[in-house]
Amino acid sequence: MNILFINTKGKFGGVVGWMCRAVEALEKRGHHCWIISTKKSELNQYAPKNIKIVEINSVSDYSPIIISFIYQFIKKNKIDVVFTNTTKEITVGGVAAKLAGIPNIRRVGNYTDLNNSKKNRFLSKHFVTHTIAPCQAILDKAQNTYHWLKPEMYSVIYNGRNPVPVDPDSVLQLKEDNRIPPGAFVFGMNVQLVRAKGIGDVIRAFGLVIIKHPECYLIICGDGNLKEEINHNRRQMRMEDRIITPGFQKNVLEWSSMYNVGMLASYDEGFPNTIVEYMAAGIPVISSNVGGVAEIVKHEHNGFLFRAGDIQSLVRDMNQVIEDHKLRLEMGVNALQTIQDKFTEDIMIDKLEGLINEYIPHQHRLSKSQ
Numbered sequence: 001m002n003i004l005f006i007n008t009k010g011k012f013g014g015v016v017g018w019m020c021r022a023v024e025a026l027e028k029r030g031h032h033c034w035i036i037s038t039k040k041s042e043l044n045q046y047a048p049k050n051i052k053i054v055e056i057n058s059v060s061d062y063s064p065i066i067i068s069f070i071y072q073f074i075k076k077n078k079i080d081v082v083f084t085n086t087t088k089e090i091t092v093g094g095v096a097a098k099l100a101g102i103p104n105i106r107r108v109g110n111y112t113d114l115n116n117s118k119k120n121r122f123l124s125k126h127f128v129t130h131t132i133a134p135c136q137a138i139l140d141k142a143q144n145t146y147h148w149l150k151p152e153m154y155s156v157i158y159n160g161r162n163p164v165p166v167d168p169d170s171v172l173q174l175k176e177d178n179r180i181p182p183g184a185f186v187f188g189m190n191v192q193l194v195r196a197k198g199i200g201d202v203i204r205a206f207g208l209v210i211i212k213h214p215e216c217y218l219i220i221c222g223d224g225n226l227k228e229e230i231n232h233n234r235r236q237m238r239m240e241d242r243i244i245t246p247g248f249q250k251n252v253l254e255w256s257s258m259y260n261v262g263m264l265a266s267y268d269e270g271f272p273n274t275i276v277e278y279m280a281a282g283i284p285v286i287s288s289n290v291g292g293v294a295e296i297v298k299h300e301h302n303g304f305l306f307r308a309g310d311i312q313s314l315v316r317d318m319n320q321v322i323e324d325h326k327l328r329l330e331m332g333v334n335a336l337q338t339i340q341d342k343f344t345e346d347i348m349i350d351k352l353e354g355l356i357n358e359y360i361p362h363q364h365r366l367s368k369s370q
Helices: 014-028 064-076 087-100 118-127 136-145 168-177 199-212 227-236 252-258 273-280 311-323 325-342 345-359
Strands: 002-007 032-038 053-056 081-084 104-107 130-133 154-156 185-190 216-221 243-247 261-264 285-288 303-306
Touching: 002 014, 002 064, 002 087, 014 032, 014 104, 014 273, 014 345, 032 064, 053 064, 064 087, 081 087, 087 104, 087 118, 104 345, 130 136, 130 345, 136 154, 168 252, 185 199, 185 252, 185 273, 199 216, 199 227, 199 311, 216 252, 227 243, 252 273, 261 273, 273 285, 273 325, 285 311, 303 311, 311 325
Parallel strands: 002 032, 002 081, 032 053, 081 104, 104 130, 130 154, 185 216, 185 261, 216 243, 261 285, 285 303
Antiparallel strands: none
16 A cells, blocks of 8 residues: 655654654555655654655645645555644645545544544544544543544554564663663653653652662653753752753663663653553553553553652652562563553554555555565
8 A cells, every 4th residue: 555644743742653653564564655744843853764754844724735735746656545643734635635535544642633623623524534543541532522523433543562672781781871870770751851741740759769769760761842941950959860861762662671660740641652662661660640541551560550740659659669679570571461462563553454444445455464
C-alpha cells in the first residue's frame, strides 16, 4: 500500500512520535509511506533519517493551494489512504483525500481532539472515514461527553514498542558519560518539558527521597518551555549533579534501560508513549493515574499508580521501589511481559493494517507476509 501521513504540529509529541514509528514499521512490511509536514515542525529535526518527509509552508484551514498540492501528490504517488490528526490537517488532507476518493483515517491523542465544535463535527462527518484512539479511556470519555459520536466509527489501537535487547556495556557507558556511578539508583523521565507533565512534582518528591536515599539520581530527558525553570530549580536545590537534564534523546529505549524506574506525573494524558517505552525496557513504572494509563499499568504488578499532584504518595512509592528490591525486580519482569502480551509494535501494526484493509479496494491490499 501507499500511505500518506499529514502533520501540522510544531512539537515532536506523542502523536508525531507515533506517526514516525508507524511509518518505519509499515515500510519494513513492504508499504510505501510519506509524511507531508510543515517546515517549522520539530518532526523535520527529530524524525529518523530514513523517513520520506515532504515539507510545505504553514497551513491555513481549507487552503486551496495546500489541498491542490496534496491532491496532486495523492494522484502522482497512487496513495491508498491518508492519516490525519488535527482539524487543520483534516481541512487540507482530509479534503484532498475526499476529492481523490480515498479514505482519511484520523488518529487522535486525547478526548479533547473529539470536541463538540461545529467545525469538528462537520469535518468528522464529511472528511473522516474512521478514527483511531490509543486507549479505551479516550473513547469512553469522548462518547460520554460528546453524544454525537457514533461508536462504530471509532476503534482502539494501543501504542506499541517491541522490546529491544540493550548492550549492558552501552548502558554503563551512558552512566559514565553522565557521571553516574555504576551501582547508583536512577529514576528516569522521558517527557516533554511542559507544565502539564507534573515534572515539578517529581523534582519536589525526589528532593525528599534523596534525604533518605542519597545514592539516587533523577534523569529528565526532553525539551520544552520549562527547560530553564527546571535547570534553575536544580541549581537552587544544589542538585545539579543529581538531577540530570540531557535534553531530547532519540534512543529512548537505551536511556530507559539505564533507569531503575520510569516516572510519569502528568495531570492529563491520553495513552502516553513513554509508559510503553519504559516497560519495553523491562523496568517498572511510577505513574499518575490519568487517561488510559491504568489500561497498561497495574498497581503493584508492573508499577505504582498514584493520584496526580499527590506528592506524599509519590514519595512513598519512590521510597518503596528503592527499598523493596524483590518487588522491583518482579514488577520489571511483569512490565516486559505486559508489553509482549498486548503492547508490541507488531501487534499495533497488525491492527493498523487490518483497519486500513477494511477501507481500501481489495486489489490494493498488502499483507505483512508479502
